[in-house]
Amino acid sequence: MPRASAPLVPAARHPLWSGFLIGLLVGAATAALMVALRLALDAPSLQEVLMERLVALTPGPVFGFLIDAFQKLGKPLLFFSLSLAVALAGGLAGSAYAWSLLRLAPPYPRPTYLYGLLLGLALWSLSALAVAPLAGIGPFGVGLPGSALAFSLSQALAWGFFGVAVAALVEEAVLAGPSVEPASRRRFLRQAALWGAVVGVAALGLRALVRVGEKMGANFIPTRQPGVLPPVVTPNPQFYIISKNAVDPVVEVEAWKLKIGGLVERPYTLTYPELRALPLVEEYVTLECISNLVGGDLISNALWKGVPLKHLLERAGLKPAAEMITFVSQDGYSESLPVDQALRDEVLVAYEMNGEPLPTAHGFPARIIVPGLYGMKHPKWLTHIDVVAYEFQGFWEQQGWSDEAEVKTTSQLLVPRHLGEVSRVLVQTAGIAFAGAKGITRVEVSFDNGETWRDAALQPALSPYTWVLWTADWQPAASGEHTLVVRATDGQGAVQTSEEAPTFPDGAAGLHRIKVTFRPTGAQGPSRP
Ligand SMILES: Nc1nc2c(c(=O)[nH]1)N[C@H]1C(S)=C(S)[C@@H](COP(=O)(O)O)O[C@H]1N2
Numbered sequence: 334m335p336r337a338s339a340p341l342v343p344a345a346r347h348p349l350w351s352g353f354l355i356g357l358l359v360g361a362a363t364a365a366l367m368v369a370l371r372l373a374l375d376a377p378s379l380q381e382v383l384m385e386r387l388v389a390l391t392p393g394p395v396f397g398f399l400i401d402a403f404q405k406l407g408k409p410l411l412f413f414s415l416s417l418a419v420a421l422a423g424g425l426a427g428s429a430y431a432w433s434l435l436r437l438a439p440p441y442p443r444p445t446y447l448y449g450l451l452l453g454l455a456l457w458s459l460s461a462l463a464v465a466p467l468a469g470i471g472p473f474g475v476g477l478p479g480s481a482l483a484f485s486l487s488q489a490l491a492w493g494f495f496g497v498a499v500a501a502l503v504e505e506a507v508l509a510g511p512s513v514e515p516a517s518r519r520r521f522l523r524q525a526a527l528w529g530a531v532v533g534v535a536a537l538g539l540r541a542l543v544r545v546g547e548k549m550g551a552n553f554i555p556t557r558q559p560g561v562l563p564p565v566v567t568p569n570p571q572f573y574i575i576s577k578n579a580v581d582p583v584v585e586v587e588a589w590k591l592k593i594g595g596l597v598e599r600p601y602t603l604t605y606p607e608l609r610a611l612p613l614v615e616e617y618v619t620l621e622c623i624s625n626l627v628g629g630d631l632i633s634n635a636l637w638k639g640v641p642l643k644h645l646l647e648r649a650g651l652k653p654a655a656e657m658i659t660f661v662s663q664d665g666y667s668e669s670l671p672v673d674q675a676l677r678d679e680v681l682v683a684y685e686m687n688g689e690p691l692p693t694a695h696g697f698p699a700r701i702i703v704p705g706l707y708g709m710k711h712p713k714w715l716t717h718i719d720v721v722a723y724e725f726q727g728f729w730e731q732q733g734w735s736d737e738a739e740v741k742t743t744s745q746l747l748v749p750r751h752l753g754e755v756s757r758v759l760v761q762t763a764g765i766a767f768a769g770a771k772g773i774t775r776v777e778v779s780f781d782n783g784e785t786w787r788d789a790a791l792q793p794a795l796s797p798y799t800w801v802l803w804t805a806d807w808q809p810a811a812s813g814e815h816t817l818v819v820r821a822t823d824g825q826g827a828v829q830t831s832e833e834a835p836t837f838p839d840g841a842a843g844l845h846r847i848k849v850t851f852r853p854t855g856a857q858g859p860s861r862p
């Protein structure tokens with residue numbers, strides 16, 4: 334046990350440093366508390382608000398580079414970095430508080446918690462009047478539809494906790510340094526109790542953080558097994574998940590309404606049962622994220638059920654000036670389609686996926702499905718459809734991503750697995766090919782790194798809007814390493830380009846290559862199961 338008088342944070346070698354350390358630790362607990370309040374009050378945390386702004390402000394090419402480099406890790410990394418930033422801000426505030434206290438001549442004012450509340454108030458004001466407007470949600474978060482009050486309240490609670498805890502701890506560590514008070518067991522106990530309270534709050538927040546982390550972790554569930562051809566229809570739990578959010582919205586279906594308005598003759602709203610009662614369509618559509626790498630797994634296929642968007646728009650009656658159809662979602666996501674594209678029969682407001690109501694992660698209760706365009710054009714958690722007379726850029730388009738977002742022809746070699754080993758004289762290779770709404774007419778495979786090509790056998794596509802699965806037999810000519818390449822031809826006869834492109838701004842391009850070692854049975858070498 335430490336000497337009874339020893340403060341838990343080493344007292345004031347340098348008071349500003351002690352203040353910083355205390356502020357940093359309490360700040361970390363505060364960042365975690367913000368996450369707990371986020372879940373309890375259902376209003377975005379400071380981290381999320383900052384994250385959204387940061388994403389919007391990052392120049393597209395830089396963001397594209399980061400996406401390519403970090404892929405699925407990007408979002409959790411950003412969220413935890415911003416939590417760290419909150420802790421660091423706490424450190425600075427702790428330092429500043431210690432500094433201001435030392436300016437005052439003794440005897441020091443009591444009770445401390447009043448000063449703590451003042452510190453909290455100062456930080457809350459800073460958050461409400463400077464950080465929130467800078468983050469684009471207006472003072473006090475008034476720009477957050479429906480959750481401004483909850484946001485303000487959670488910020489007030491979080492910074493209030495920070496202020497009181499820091500004031501009490503700084504007083505113990507900085508003011509009541511060894512010279513002020515005689516060594517006492519009571520002082521030690523008081524500090525231990527204070528730190529216990531901070532740790533308790535941190536633990537509460539940590540539990541929330543784990544829950545948020547688990548949700549983000551859902552993105553890491555592998556959408557397919559290495560070396561195995563995926564099923565032609567992706568089961569819902571394996572369907573890839575992408576969203577801009579740290580915490581996705583959970584929509585209350587009883588309160589949910591789809592509003593159709595703007596430049597229409599007869600604006601109206603639909604409840605969930607009303608939407609489900611309209612004439613429906615079912616179609617297979619493959620979705621691919623625009624940030625999917627060549628050979629990447631952000632691509633899946635499902636059977637979607639819903640109402641043709643055309644039906645909803647015709648019921649409202651477009652005014653002649655109508656240019657674009659815009660979509661707004663519960664999470665603030667926005668998208669748009671030109672009128673002629675939105676009126677195509679195959680564009681749906683979908684509410685079922687593979688025979689089940691849309692899972693939360695995939696946009697419950699309703700989302701747009703627009704065959705032929707990258708995933709970003711398929712807004713989830715849809716709440717508003719608005720007809721406008723001007724060009725409208727959605728969430729990702731504002732950052733510089735493609736307005737059209739038409740899927741580029743792509744193909745993947747999935748069997749055998751990259752860097753795997755084969756031992757048979759006849760090897761079956763297999764994979765997928767996808768060209769959005771253009772269809773796939775041919776897939777060719779090369780077993781000698783592109784020198785010669787062989788036609789693969791295609792399975793019939795489930796609809797004009799899906800990927801196709803293909804297979805091809807391979808007789809390795811010699812043992813050793815081989816480079817296999819695949820390329821597809823779309824429904825208009827265009828061969829997939831071999832020219833490589835990064836995902837930003839309009840989707841990755843290039844040919845998928847894998848390396849496979851052929852080791853005939855009986856040959857020397859490490860055996861594999
Ligand atoms: N409301 C909302 N819709 C959204 C997004 C989002 O962040 N919010 N992300 C888009 C992106 S970038 C993709 S790739 C697809 C992914 O759909 P999925 O998660 O069902 O596969 O949803 C799109 N729809």
Ligand SMILES: [Mo]
Nearest residue numbers: 622623708709
């Ligand atoms: Mo995406």
